[in-house]
Amino acid sequence: MAWKIERWLSQLYPGDNSCLTTPYAKLTPREFVVVACSTLDAGVAEVIALRLRDDPKEVEDLLGADGDGRAPVGSFGARIQLAYLLGLLNKTQAQGFRALKNLRNVMAHRVMVDLTCSDAQRCLEPIRAHWQRLVASENHMFEALKPLIDDSRRSEKAAMRMLRFHFSLCQIALRQVHDRMERLEAIDEILLGQGRRRTRS
Numbered sequence: 001m002a003w004k005i006e007r008w009l010s011q012l013y014p015g016d017n018s019c020l021t022t023p024y025a026k027l028t029p030r031e032f033v034v035v036a037c038s039t040l041d042a043g044v045a046e047v048i049a050l051r052l053r054d055d056p057k058e059v060e061d062l063l064g065a066d067g068d069g070r071a072p073v074g075s076f077g078a079r080i081q082l083a084y085l086l087g088l089l090n091k092t093q094a095q096g097f098r099a100l101k102n103l104r105n106v107m108a109h110r111v112m113v114d115l116t117c118s119d120a121q122r123c124l125e126p127i128r129a130h131w132q133r134l135v136a137s138e139n140h141m142f143e144a145l146k147p148l149i150d151d152s153r154r155s156e157k158a159a160m161r162m163l164r165f166h167f168s169l170c171q172i173a174l175r176q177v178h179d180r181m182e183r184l185e186a187i188d189e190i191l192l193g194q195g196r197r198r199t200r201s
Contacts, residue, residue: 003060004067008043009178013171024167029115029160030107036167037104040097041076043174044083048073050181051086076101088177092130097170099126100163115152115159124152124159127166 006012027035045063052059060066064074073082080101084094103123107113113120131149134142148165151158 003065005065006042008046012039033104033107037100040170044079047088047177053186093173095126115156
């Protein structure tokens with residue numbers, strides 16, 4: 001087996017502040033949600049892989065990186081949960097990722113759907129709640145978000161602007177985690193290290 005899903009950092013993430021330009025800027029709202037979530041899904045899988053023991057085949061089998069969606073952690077939802085439990089995402093970030101996952105499911109599996117329909121709006125509520133907390137924090141930097149939050153309930157264009165901003169922050173969060181990632185130390189390495197320390201003393 002081999003890693004078959006797209007590599008987040010080397011293939012999908014542009015690596016600079018232009019993460020919302022081509023190809024994302026040219027996508028319809030439905031396409032954007034599906035592609036953005038696929039990008040984040042790949043990113044979460046890659047960050048988890050960097051945290052686990054260095055055994056590529058076992059990691060690929062666990063994460064479904066070999067293309068098997070039936071793997072124990074082969075779905076976006078399972079990856080978000082494992083990333084949270086490993087401490088790679090905080091509770092707020094995990095909620096934001098789950099909101100995007102739920103929105104992706106609505107946009108991908110309905111025929112007559114847009115960002116203003118009731119099911120999509122329900123999925124957007126956790127994202128809006130997050131931004132409302134930022135506005136309420138009295139940090140003047142976030143005041144400009146208030147009209148966008150309100151307009152996202154009625155306007156697909158405003159909802160898209162909010163989603164693009166949210167998506168870019170998710171990408172940044174993953175990049176920060178990626179850059180600081182260390183593998184879990186295997187128990188045999190820990191015990192071997194303790195044995196070496198005892199021998200020296």
